[in-house]
Structure formats: C-alpha cells, structure tokens
Amino acid sequence: MTDVQRVDPADPDARVIAHAAELLRAGRVVAFPTETVYGLGAHALDRAAILKVFAAKERPANDPLIVHVATLDAATPLVEDIPPVARLLAARFWPGPLTMVLKRSAQVPDEVTAGLATVAIRVPSHPVARALLEEARIPVAAPSANLFSRPSPTRAAHVLADLNGRIDLIVDGGATEVGLESTVIDLSGRVPTILRPGAIDLDALRQVIPDVISGRAAGSPTAAMASPGMLPKHYSPRTPVLLYEGDRESALVQMKRDTEQRISRGESIVVLSYTEDVTELRNLGVRILDLAPESNPVAVAARLYAALRECDELGAAAILVRTITTRHPLTGAIQDRLRRAATVATPDT
Numbered sequence: 001m002t003d004v005q006r007v008d009p010a011d012p013d014a015r016v017i018a019h020a021a022e023l024l025r026a027g028r029v030v031a032f033p034t035e036t037v038y039g040l041g042a043h044a045l046d047r048a049a050i051l052k053v054f055a056a057k058e059r060p061a062n063d064p065l066i067v068h069v070a071t072l073d074a075a076t077p078l079v080e081d082i083p084p085v086a087r088l089l090a091a092r093f094w095p096g097p098l099t100m101v102l103k104r105s106a107q108v109p110d111e112v113t114a115g116l117a118t119v120a121i122r123v124p125s126h127p128v129a130r131a132l133l134e135e136a137r138i139p140v141a142a143p144s145a146n147l148f149s150r151p152s153p154t155r156a157a158h159v160l161a162d163l164n165g166r167i168d169l170i171v172d173g174g175a176t177e178v179g180l181e182s183t184v185i186d187l188s189g190r191v192p193t194i195l196r197p198g199a200i201d202l203d204a205l206r207q208v209i210p211d212v213i214s215g216r217a218a219g220s221p222t223a224a225m226a227s228p229g230m231l232p233k234h235y236s237p238r239t240p241v242l243l244y245e246g247d248r249e250s251a252l253v254q255m256k257r258d259t260e261q262r263i264s265r266g267e268s269i270v271v272l273s274y275t276e277d278v279t280e281l282r283n284l285g286v287r288i289l290d291l292a293p294e295s296n297p298v299a300v301a302a303r304l305y306a307a308l309r310e311c312d313e314l315g316a317a318a319i320l321v322r323t324i325t326t327r328h329p330l331t332g333a334i335q336d337r338l339r340r341a342a343t344v345a346t347p348d349t
Helices: 014-025 047-057 073-078 084-093 127-136 156-163 202-206 248-264 275-284 297-313 331-341
Strands: 003-006 030-033 038-043 066-068 098-103 118-122 169-172 183-186 193-196 241-244 269-273 287-290 318-322
Touching: 003 014, 003 156, 014 030, 014 038, 014 127, 014 169, 030 127, 030 156, 038 047, 038 156, 073 118, 084 098, 156 169, 156 297, 241 248, 241 331, 248 269, 248 275, 248 318, 269 275, 269 297, 275 287, 287 297, 297 318, 297 331
Parallel strands: 003 169, 030 169, 066 118, 098 183, 241 318, 269 287, 269 318
Antiparallel strands: 030 038, 098 118, 183 193
C-alpha cells in the first residue's frame, strides 16, 4: 500500500518533507502537490528512478517529463545555457505555472527527454513543492501523478485511486489551486512557441516577449513529443465524453436533442453542466453534475478534472459537456483540455 502523509499546504510539516526528500534522493517515487496538479516525482538524474515513474503511470517512453527545480540557478546544470528570454520569463512568472523548454545538457538522461535535445524546466510555487525541492536539493522530474492519459489529479485521493501500491508516498497537501497543467513554452528554436496552453496565456506572455506564438501541432502516438500533453486524446476519463462547441445557445440546443435521442435508445447519460445551465437541463431526466459557474473560469479550471472523475464513477454510457465561452486567460486552456478529453460533437451526431 502507498503511504499517505497529510500536511498543511501553507506550512508543511518539516518531518514529512524531510522523509519525502530522503525517499527522492534514494531513487524512490513520491507524489506531491504543485499549484497546477499533483506531480509524481523522482530524481531527475537517476535513470532507474525515472523508469519507475514511467512504469507506475504506464506512460509511453516518447512522452517527455518536466523537471522541477527550486530556482532558476538550479536549472543551470541541466541546460546548455539560459538565454535572455528565459531569464525575462523567469523574472515575471517563476515560481509559477510556466514550463520552459530549453536545450538540455549531457547531464539529463534520455529517459527524461524522450531522447530529444531539449528539456522542460519549471519552478513551482506551491509551498509543499518548494519545501520538498529545497530539502531534496536535487532536480525532480514530475509528470502528473495519475495513470497515463487519465484526468490529472487535483487531490491526493485522485492519486491514490490511480496509483495505490505503485508508488512509495503521497504528500497530501489538499486540493491544488489552478487545477490544469502548466503552460509550456518552447525557447529552443528561433521563435518562442507555446506548446501547451495553461494559466499563463498568450497575452500575458506577449507582455514580456512580444514575438511569442501559439503552436497547434498535435503529438504523434509514436514519435518523441516536444512537450507533455500534446496527444490529440488525453486527460480523458474512461467514460466517453462528447463535447459541444460553439456559442452557448447552439451548444445547449444540440446537447439537449442528443440527450433525448440517447435516452430514447436506453442509454445512461450524465451531463457535466455549468451552474448557469443546470435549470435549463434539469427537465431532461438525466444525472447532472454541476461543474462551476461559466462566469468563473478559475473555478471551472480548478474543478474540471475532479468533475470528470466524478462523472466516470457514475457508470454512465457517455458524458455530455459543452465548451466554455467566457473570455478569460484560462479559457484557452480549459477548451484545450476538454477537446483532448472528448470527441467533438457534430451537427449530425
């Protein structure tokens, strides 16, 4: 069984942190909270430890890991150099939910980078993650602490549900704040490029580096991916998810029509609904799970993965949800995660 140690997220118990750091230095695997989602940490320079992460998650070797460090200076041995653009971004957004892809040094094992010439680096802001990195004094590779392709864990219970018996320790620091994985920006080429949207959006990045662009290429199931989270199908529950895009009114009309058709065929449906839609959907006679107000994208992002997991537990044949339409820095990231978790509904569905 996996050991679970609860800590105050704002002031974690030094004894628990010291124990977790000792495990990491010894090549063991430890889950811990970051401000985005729970990470599954291992010594980033220990090949055997990294392989344990891939085995526990059932993660393919072509999906690189993000290396977490306590400070920008701690990243220096892991990269060829830290370009001026990285220093500008670090000064503005680190510690925080931004991952930078840089040209790696020879110290970083191929297992961490999927054999690529780059490495993804982040300095997290969560007090538990920061305390652990400072105590361990090693770089920690930490993908999300879940089975591969499933919704990322935003609570320790999610980690336990997926990885109980597969890892050594879970440091339980309560629910994460952001709820979606970090923004990933590639700084290894000529043009800074967002590979994965997150809480730090394109507009915020352009205030620091105006030439940044948003990349839209999907990852290949077999080729090495430039960043985690690039597969077309990802972050998905076991239950099929049907996503309705477009404006709110059109999406709701199509969702209600499809729900009625599926019910008529005897299917069990659960609707993942924004709070504003609950009253309108209630007369459909299906289970409705209230996600959060669409007017509050921060709350939507924080709850999204937990809500998808709750829907999964209801045992329905399908989960129906519409995309978020509110303009906000998190909108793009929420839309991205929903799209990767789902099949997009078409007018003929």
